[in-house]
Amino acid sequence: MSSDTPLPPHNWPQMQPGWVWLCGAGPGDPGLLTLHALNALRQADVVIYDALVQEAILDWAPQAEHIYAGKRGGKPSAKQRDISLHLVELAQAGKRVLRLKGGDPFVFGRGGEEAQTLVQHNIAVRIIPGISAGIGGLAYAGIPVTHRDVNQSVTFVTGHDQSGNTPGSLDWASISKGSQVIVIYMGMKHIAQIADHLLRAGRSTDEPVAVVTTATTADQQVLETTLGRIVDDIASAALEPPAIICVGRSVLMRQVLDWQGMAAGHPPRNLDPLGRGRPAESA
Ligand code: SAH
Numbered sequence: 001m002s003s004d005t006p007l008p009p010h011n012w013p014q015m016q017p018g019w020v021w022l023c024g025a026g027p028g029d030p031g032l033l034t035l036h037a038l039n040a041l042r043q044a045d046v047v048i049y050d051a052l053v054q055e056a057i058l059d060w061a062p063q064a065e066h067i068y069a070g071k072r073g074g075k076p077s078a079k080q081r082d083i084s085l086h087l088v089e090l091a092q093a094g095k096r097v098l099r100l101k102g103g104d105p106f107v108f109g110r111g112g113e114e115a116q117t118l119v120q121h122n123i124a125v126r127i128i129p130g131i132s133a134g135i136g137g138l139a140y141a142g143i144p145v146t147h148r149d150v151n152q153s154v155t156f157v158t159g160h161d162q163s164g165n166t167p168g169s170l171d172w173a174s175i176s177k178g179s180q181v182i183v184i185y186m187g188m189k190h191i192a193q194i195a196d197h198l199l200r201a202g203r204s205t206d207e208p209v210a211v212v213t214t215a216t217t218a219d220q221q222v223l224e225t226t227l228g229r230i231v232d233d234i235a236s237a238a239l240e241p242p243a244i245i246c247v248g249r250s251v252l253m254r255q256v257l258d259w260q261g262m263a264a265g266h267p268p269r270n271l272d273p274l275g276r277g278r279p280a281e282s283a
Pocket of ligand 1: 027028052101102103104105106107108109131132133134137184185186187212213214215216217241242243244
């Protein structure tokens with residue numbers, strides 16, 4: 001889409017000078033941006049973006065200054081406090097500021113802290129949700145995050161806390177018992193410990209697990225494995241973060257829903273991976 005293609009008719013909000021719009025960019029594929037995000041990209045004076053934001057998205061804001069505020073990729077890391085205060089400064093200078101974050105800004109993205117800092121400094125904010133990697137990334141891998149025959153709940157967890165350790169506050173035993181499907185963000189570093197917690201809490205070594213790296217981008221990789229084999233399989237596939245790890249039987253649905261594989265000419269591996277023995281449309 002060229003940068004002057006008009007948006008469909010709608011009462012699009014206008015960015016005002018001195019405002020900060022905190023916006024999700026989705027998991028990677030630029031097509032997963034919302035129209036509110038596109039509307040913002042076209043108006044912003046400054047875009048402050050994270051490491052997980054695909055740089056192609058910035059091409060949609062050619063008029064804006066682009067500032068990198070990421071924390072990986074060999075570039076110098078920015079401290080959270082510095083980022084928040086930088087947003088305050090830009091807003092106070094009267095800029096229309098677009099803070100663009102990977103996925104959804106309020107899902108493991110520190111969007112809450114940034115927005116709170118802005119409000120504490122009397123800066124007006126607008127929040128634009130985005131598609132979170134733990135939902136959209138799995139969908140691109142052909143894994144429905146809920147599926148009626150599998151789960152009535154899903155738990156999203158982070159694999160490390162502020163100190164970089166596995167979160168001590170997580171009650172793995174309860175999560176394990178209470179949630180058929182567990183979606184883990186930032187889980188690669190501590191996967192051995194996490195798998196161990198889940199096995200000790202009673203999950204089976206045969207439990208299906210998927211690891212989806214750089215989901216929704218051209219580099220997306222998907223590993224299907226089990227809780228018992230995950231550590232070895234990640235190592236032998238040499239998978240690198242960012243990755244979403246999904247634990248639970250919904251992973252089996254990939255055998256019939258790997259739509260990218262099918263588009264590339266691979267037939268579905270199994271039309272009834274959950275063994276229901278009847279057509280999916282029958283209740
Ligand atoms: N706010 C983001 C999450 C930020 S935390 C969201 O809603 O998606 C960063 C973690 O998100 C990564 O370590 C990884 O676990 C996950 N993640 C983000 N983008 C991803 C992608 N394209 N593929 C796989 N995992 C991704």
